[in-house]
Amino acid sequence: MTQSLGAQLSTVTLYERLGGAGGIRRIVDGAIDAHMRNPVIQHRFLPYEDRPEYVEEVKQHTCDFFAAGSDGPDRYRGRSMTETHRGMDISAREYEAAADDILTTMAQLGYDGDTRAEVGEILGSLKEEIIHV
Numbered sequence: 001m002t003q004s005l006g007a008q009l010s011t012v013t014l015y016e017r018l019g020g021a022g023g024i025r026r027i028v029d030g031a032i033d034a035h036m037r038n039p040v041i042q043h044r045f046l047p048y049e050d051r052p053e054y055v056e057e058v059k060q061h062t063c064d065f066f067a068a069g070s071d072g073p074d075r076y077r078g079r080s081m082t083e084t085h086r087g088m089d090i091s092a093r094e095y096e097a098a099a100d101d102i103l104t105t106m107a108q109l110g111y112d113g114d115t116r117a118e119v120g121e122i123l124g125s126l127k128e129e130i131i132h133v
């Protein structure tokens with residue numbers, strides 16, 4: 001019997017639909033580039049421009065974080081979301097700008113609406129751990 005689309009989707013992890021480690025890396029690279037150009041949040045990221053090794057480390061942590069959160073391999077060794085963003089006093093507007101950058105990058109890379117919505121939900125679930133902490 002042919003599987004319904006819903007049943008097929010439930011057997012393919014989000015990690016696989018994101019294109020695994022390579023796909024996630026393209027999303028993270030594109031999103032960080034977008035953050036650097038986004039007037040709402042660029043001031044948070046531009047100071048790191050002259051620390052390429054550190055940016056690479058944070059990008060690697062972010063890739064591992066996305067992998068772990070999408071049913072891929074769990075190698076995340078970075079800090080918790082609250083610990084990472086504590087003291088930055090990130091506003092809801094800044095949070096939305098960062099989430100928009102990620103979802104817009106995904107649209108530009110050709111990810112379908114369902115996959116983008118799923119990532120959007122995961123991002124939404126992290127909001128309270130990131131803003132005003």
Ligand code: HEM
Nearest residue numbers: 041044058061062065078079084090094095098099123130
């Ligand atoms: C949308 C949801 C967000 C997620 C999933 C997220 C995730 C992460 C992760 C995984 C790291 C690396 C942690 C580590 O290396 O230990 C990180 C670092 C960072 N994030 Fe976020 N973040 C989000 C939103 C934001 C927002 C809205 C801002 C500011 C407007 C922000 C600013 C930063 C900065 C500046 C760093 C580098 C911190 C440092 O090491 O000094 N993030 N984030």
